Amino acid sequence: MGSGNVATHIAAALKNAGHQIVQVYSPKYDHAALLAYYVKAEPIHDPGLLQSVDLFLVAVKDDAIEAVVAKLAEHDVPVAHTSGATSLALLEKYVEQAGVFYPLQTFSKVKEVNFKTVPLCIEANNEQLEEMLLKLGSTISQSVYKVSSDQRKILHLAAVFACNFPNYLYGIAQNLLKDAQLDFGLLRPLILETAVKVQDQFPAEVQTGPAVRNDQQTMANHLEMLQQNDYLQQVYRLLSDGIIQMNKS
Amino acid sequence: MGSGNVATHIAAALKNAGHQIVQVYSPKYDHAALLAYYVKAEPIHDPGLLQSVDLFLVAVKDDAIEAVVAKLAEHDVPVAHTSGATSLALLEKYVEQAGVFYPLQTFSKVKEVNFKTVPLCIEANNEQLEEMLLKLGSTISQSVYKVSSDQRKILHLAAVFACNFPNYLYGIAQNLLKDAQLDFGLLRPLILETAVKVQDQFPAEVQTGPAVRNDQQTMANHLEMLQQNDYLQQVYRLLSDGIIQMNKS
Numbered sequence: 027m028g029s030g031n032v033a034t035h036i037a038a039a040l041k042n043a044g045h046q047i048v049q050v051y052s053p054k055y056d057h058a059a060l061l062a063y064y065v066k067a068e069p070i071h072d073p074g075l076l077q078s079v080d081l082f083l084v085a086v087k088d089d090a091i092e093a094v095v096a097k098l099a100e101h102d103v104p105v106a107h108t109s110g111a112t113s114l115a116l117l118e119k120y121v122e123q124a125g126v127f128y129p130l131q132t133f134s135k136v137k138e139v140n141f142k143t144v145p146l147c148i149e150a151n152n153e154q155l156e157e158m159l160l161k162l163g164s165t166i167s168q169s170v171y172k173v174s175s176d177q178r179k180i181l182h183l184a185a186v187f188a189c190n191f192p193n194y195l196y197g198i199a200q201n202l203l204k205d206a207q208l209d210f211g212l213l214r215p216l217i218l219e220t221a222v223k224v225q226d227q228f229p230a231e232v233q234t235g236p237a238v239r240n241d242q243q244t245m246a247n248h249l250e251m252l253q254q255n256d257y258l259q260q261v262y263r264l265l266s267d268g269i270i271q272m273n274k275s
Numbered sequence: 276m277g278s279g280n281v282a283t284h285i286a287a288a289l290k291n292a293g294h295q296i297v298q299v300y301s302p303k304y305d306h307a308a309l310l311a312y313y314v315k316a317e318p319i320h321d322p323g324l325l326q327s328v329d330l331f332l333v334a335v336k337d338d339a340i341e342a343v344v345a346k347l348a349e350h351d352v353p354v355a356h357t358s359g360a361t362s363l364a365l366l367e368k369y370v371e372q373a374g375v376f377y378p379l380q381t382f383s384k385v386k387e388v389n390f391k392t393v394p395l396c397i398e399a400n401n402e403q404l405e406e407m408l409l410k411l412g413s414t415i416s417q418s419v420y421k422v423s424s425d426q427r428k429i430l431h432l433a434a435v436f437a438c439n440f441p442n443y444l445y446g447i448a449q450n451l452l453k454d455a456q457l458d459f460g461l462l463r464p465l466i467l468e469t470a471v472k473v474q475d476q477f478p479a480e481v482q483t484g485p486a487v488r489n490d491q492q493t494m495a496n497h498l499e500m501l502q503q504n505d506y507l508q509q510v511y512r513l514l515s516d517g518i519i520q521m522n523k524s
Contacts, residue, residue, distance in 0.1 A: 111493065130461055130462070130464070130465055131464055131465055131468060132465065132468055132469070132472075132483060139468075143464050144464060145460070145461045145464060147461070169460065169461075169464075171457075171458070171461060173457070173461075176455070177455050177456070177457055179496075179500065180451055180452065180454070180455040180457065180500070181452065181455075181457060181461060181462075183451060183497050183500055183501075184447075184448040184449075184451040184452050184457075184462060185448070185462060185465060185484075186484050186485065186497065186511070187444045187445075187447045187448040187451065187510075187511075188444060188445050188447075188448035188462045188465065188466050188469075189462075189465050189466060189469040189483070189484070190482070190483055190484030190485075190486065190487075190518070191441075191444050191484075191510075191514045192440075192441035192444055192445070192466075192469060192470075193469055193472075193473070193478050193481065193482055193483070194478070194482060194486075194514055194517060194518050194521070195436045195437060195440050195441055195444075195514075196436075196437050196441070196473050196478040197477070197478035197479050197482070197521070198433075198436045198437075198517075199433040199434070199436040199437035200433075200477060200478060200479075202429055202432060202433040202436065203429065203430065203433050205429070206425070206426045206429040206430075207426070208420075208422070208426055208429065208430060208433075209420070210477065211394070211418065212379055212394045212396070212418075212420060212422075212430060213379070213430075213433060213434060213437045213438075214473065214474050215379070215380055215392050215393060215394060215418075216379060216380055216381060216434060216437065216438050217437050217438060217441075217470050217473060217474075218470045218471065218474060219380060219381055219388075220381070220437075220438040220441060220442055220470065221441075221466050221467045221469065221470035221471075222467065222470075223381075223442075224442070224445050224463065224466060225463050225466075225467060228446070228449060228459065229442050229443070229445040229446035229449060230446050230449075232442065233439070233442055233443060233446070234381060234438070234439055234442070235434075235435050235438070235439030235440075236435065236439075237439065237443075238439075244360065247428075248432050248435065251428065251429070251432055252432075257517060260513060261436075261440075261513060261514070261517070262435070262436075264509060264510060264513060265440045265443055265444075265510070268443060268447075268506060268510070269439070269443050272443070272446070
């Protein structure tokens with residue numbers, strides 16, 4: 027169920043691994059048709075046409091999951107959603123066998139993703155389905171984890187700190203450069219290297235910058251350069267203080 | 276001058292590009308000897324032994340630059356330092372021809388860096404030296420920029436936002452996962468992809484997460500999950516507010 031970025035990438039990965047996608051459902055028929063064409067499935071826009079298969083995978087927007095799952099109740103088929111922010115319990119309101127098949131990566135339509143490296147978070151309300159989802163996951167990814175609904179909430183929160191906030195800070199840096207007539211390209215290799223470093227090391231081990239050295243003079247200079255911008259001074263102070271405290275403990 | 280990470284990577288890149296490194300100076304002779312061995316130069320620990328060459332490159336720690344440059348004054352040789360945080364004016368106190376040859380990347384001894392992709396920031400107090408440093412830079416890097424001392428200060432500040440702070444946020448995410456018995460490996464691909472995305476796009480174009488959607492319910496849930504930690508609540512609020520404001524403007 028679904029024809030967006032997540033549905034497209036999962037369907038393609040499953041198809042490539044030799045699984046059969048029987049039908050693609052979307053309320054927008056042309057969307058369903060496009061994805062169905064790629065994975066050689068039947069497009070449908072009416073849930074009444076659903077066949078009884080081994081598994082329903084629900085990869086629609088978070089706020090559309092419940093409405094879709096309600097329509098699956100009449101079938102005796104296990105249902106798994108692909109959402110990081112939705113509990114297993116929501117599915118259990120409608121279906122007997124409920125699971126989660128959540129790929130922890132940001133997908134965009136334009137950019138192909140190597141699914142092998144995408145961590146998959148699996149959960150189910152019975153052992154048989156858990157086993158099935160773990161097995162299915164391992165055919166498309168090298169990193170399959172059992173993650174409970176409570177853990178998944180934490181993971182989602184942690185991803186805000188690890189990805190959404192860093193991206194916002196990249197944007198702040200870009201604006202500082204722009205004001206000085208400097209090209210963002212100057213910082214791109216450094217941004218990439220910073221992310222590459224923590225692929226085989228832990229962040230605290232590779233922390234650099236004035237705060238971790240407790241270099242008060244440089245931090246004072248930086249705050250002075252930001253004196254026109256209260257907000258950026260606050261961000262600079264708060265994060266630098268955190269790094270200084272981390273280093274003390 | 277110097278035998279640390281920056282000196283080593285620059286010397287190796289210059290040597291590989293066909294330039295001759297004549298001498299390597301370090302107050303610690305064995306350090307000088309090791310680098311000199313690799314780049315087929317003469318190691319020296321006494322500045323009195325310096326030969327008059329085409330260029331002195333000073334790649335020592337920021338707080339050691341002045342002492343080293345003071346010893347170069349007697350030679351009529353252009354001097355360039357490799358520091359992001361040091362002005363050109365410091366060199367001009369001691370030598371006539373002063374320049375900057377600053378590679379904007381984080382170097383570690385263990386990890387080899389493809390110097391071709393490292394942005395080089397060039398500055399000089401006369402056109403002839405500027406020309407020479409731009410030309411020298413272009414033999415080892417594809418990204419050579421003219422950057423004034425004032426711009427370099429901004430660049431250094433922007434790098435704190437683009438690299439030091441994001442790395443600290445990766446560490447916060449790791450701690451959140453640890454408390455929930457989750458592996459940091461779950462987030463590594465997402466961290467990498469977030470940095471890869473801004474290599475050919477701008478951060479504001481690819482911002483994701485609850486704040487950019489102004490998803491108040493999710494942000495309230497996240498703040499509740501952080502209720503045991505005032506500091507993390509502050510960080511979450513401050514950065515989310517910034518993203519919400521950015522999106523409004």
